[in-house]
Amino acid sequence: MKNIKLKLARVEKDLSQDELAKIVGVSRQTIGLIESGKYNPSLSLCIGICIALSRTLNDLFWDEEIKD
Amino acid sequence: MKNIKLKLARVEKDLSQDELAKIVGVSRQTIGLIESGKYNPSLSLCIGICIALSRTLNDLFWDEEIKD
DNA sequence: ACATTTTGCAACATATATATTACATTTAAC
């Protein structure tokens, strides 16, 4: 499933996928694939993205619907 | 760094590493290595662990100290 | 309309999470 919360947080900060990727230290494709839900990123990468976007893990990667 | 919050949540539920691993669908070693901080787990595995232990990502994997 | 930036997508290479098996060590029960 696409991660729309991540994309929203990114554009709210006025960052392109490439800019966010450089801040976090990964490739542009990796950011794109995470946003489109085709990658299962590592925890450390998720945390890096959260810090770059001033959000928490729950903000960007926790879906209340799924929590049983 | 060791993930002490994960270990605490697990023992609070009275689960061994092996039992949690079976619930989540990974090997016992994987749980042990995550607890001892030697693995960088995938997001989906983190979410599976959270659901199994009735916690959120922030509860188990977000360190307030690190958030800049 | 054109130019530029942004994003999507594909093929291949590499790094690393995870599985499996086995054994050692610690912990808990008796």
Place this chain on the structure above:
DNA sequence: GTTAAATGTAATATATATGTTGCAAAATGT
């Protein structure tokens, strides 16, 4: 103190996240 369960650790194998390059498509600005 012995036994069994729980955990640590190591070697090798596999799956997959991620990098790199390149090109196409879409979006944005002028």
